[in-house]
Structures are given as C-alpha cells and as structure tokens.
Amino acid sequence: MRITKEQKQENYDRIVATASELFRERGFDGVGVAELMERAGLTHGGFYNHFRSKEELIAESTENGLNETLQRYAGYDVLDVMELYLARDHRDGRGQGCTAAALSCDAARQPETTKAVFAAGIDKLVRALEGGIAQRHASGAGGRAQAIAILAQAVGAIVLSRACPDDSPLADELLDACRADCRDAIENPMRQR
Numbered sequence: 001m002r003i004t005k006e007q008k009q010e011n012y013d014r015i016v017a018t019a020s021e022l023f024r025e026r027g028f029d030g031v032g033v034a035e036l037m038e039r040a041g042l043t044h045g046g047f048y049n050h051f052r053s054k055e056e057l058i059a060e061s062t063e064n065g066l067n068e069t070l071q072r073y074a075g076y077d078v079l080d081v082m083e084l085y086l087a088r089d090h091r092d093g094r095g096q097g098c099t100a101a102a103l104s105c106d107a108a109r110q111p112e113t114t115k116a117v118f119a120a121g122i123d124k125l126v127r128a129l130e131g132g133i134a135q136r137h138a139s140g141a142g143g144r145a146q147a148i149a150i151l152a153q154a155v156g157a158i159v160l161s162r163a164c165p166d167d168s169p170l171a172d173e174l175l176d177a178c179r180a181d182c183r184d185a186i187e188n189p190m191r192q193r
Contacts, residue, residue, distance in 0.1 A: 012050045014040045019061035020068070024102035025095040028058055028110065058110060059117045065099030066121030070128055078132030078186055085154050086179035088172065091161045100125065100151075101158035126151055133186055146189055150182050 003011070018040040022031045033054055034044045051057045073081045084090065090097050100122060107118045130147035157178035164171035 008049070011040075011042060011046070015042065015047070015050055015057070016061050016064050019057050020065040020099070021095040023058070023061055023106075024065060024097060024099060028103065028106045055111055055114065059114045062099060062103065062107070062114060062117045063121060065103075066118070066124065069098045069100070069121075070124055073128070078129065078136060079183060081129075081132065082150075082154065082179055082182045082186065086157055086175045086182065088175065091158055091171070091175060092166075094162070098155065098158065101155045101162075104155065104159075122151070133189060136186065137189060143189075146185065150185055153178050154182055 015036070019031070019036055022036060022039065033047050036057075037044045037047050047057075051060070073084065076084070085098070094102055100118075104118065107114055126144065126147045129151055130144055133143075133147060133150075157174050161171045161174045164174070
C-alpha cells in the first residue's frame, strides 16, 4: 500500500521531532535508529525512505530543535527569556529544552554539515537576543558581542547546572548567578564585562 505525499511528510516530521527530543535527552550516540523509529511509531526500514543516514537525521533534527528554541521565546521580552531559560524547569526538561545547551558538546564531534547547522542556528539565537536587547534601549545599545556573551553564559549555565546532581545547591546557584548577571548585562548594556 502506497502512502500519500501528505502522510510521507507527516511521517518525516514525526521522525524529526522524535529524534530532536531523544537526542536532546540522551545525545546523538545515545539513540539508535531502531529505537527512534519505534518511538515514532514507524518501522525501522521506513527510516531509509526519509534519510540516507543517521548523520542526515542529526542535521535535520538539530535544525528543528534550534528553530523550536527560537519559536518558544518569540514574542517575549528578553528579560523574560532569561528568566525562563535560566530556570530549573528548563534545566530539568532536557528533551524539550534548548538544543544548544543539550547538544553543543556532541556537535563538536560531528561532521562539518552538522556543525554548519549548529552555527546557523546559534547565529539566529544571537540575532534574536541582539534584537531583544536593542528593543529595550532607545539608543539601540547592546550589540552582537554582548548578545554572544549573554548567550554563551546562559547556555553554559544550563550545561554546568545539568552536570551537577539534581539536589546539589550548586546546580541552582549556577542558574541564579547567571540569571542575575545576564539581567544586569541586558539592563545596563554599556557596562564593562
């Protein structure tokens, strides 16, 4: 029985969304194709109707996850984004959280195609943050370097907090300190960092 183009697209979207979540939870090497397809409700053999390799899926799901992060925070004030991003809920919600925080270390060991997808997605995050900072200041103060520094600090805080035991006071201290510093940097873009 042949499937329609619409069904094929739905299957493709389901595979990418499932992979995006599983990869964020367990890393690229922590998920096999058979398990992924089972979780998506499809057969293992059907994978190759959509992708030539797992690496191709990694690139697609990475782009999907980075776009999800942009969409999740679209329309929020940049200070609210920092509150939501540097929160325990985000830290604990790996599968639904930021792809940059979950998979940047894994991406460093991937082929150039995946790294290029990461770079493009990170650039979009930087531009969104830069725009959010500029909206808060009539002078347009802020700039790309400041947005990069804030993004790097926020992502790093999530990564380091996740590396700590769940009940560790340090896990929360990392988030609290970085949230306060990012808030200050956004509110006072001309400060020396």
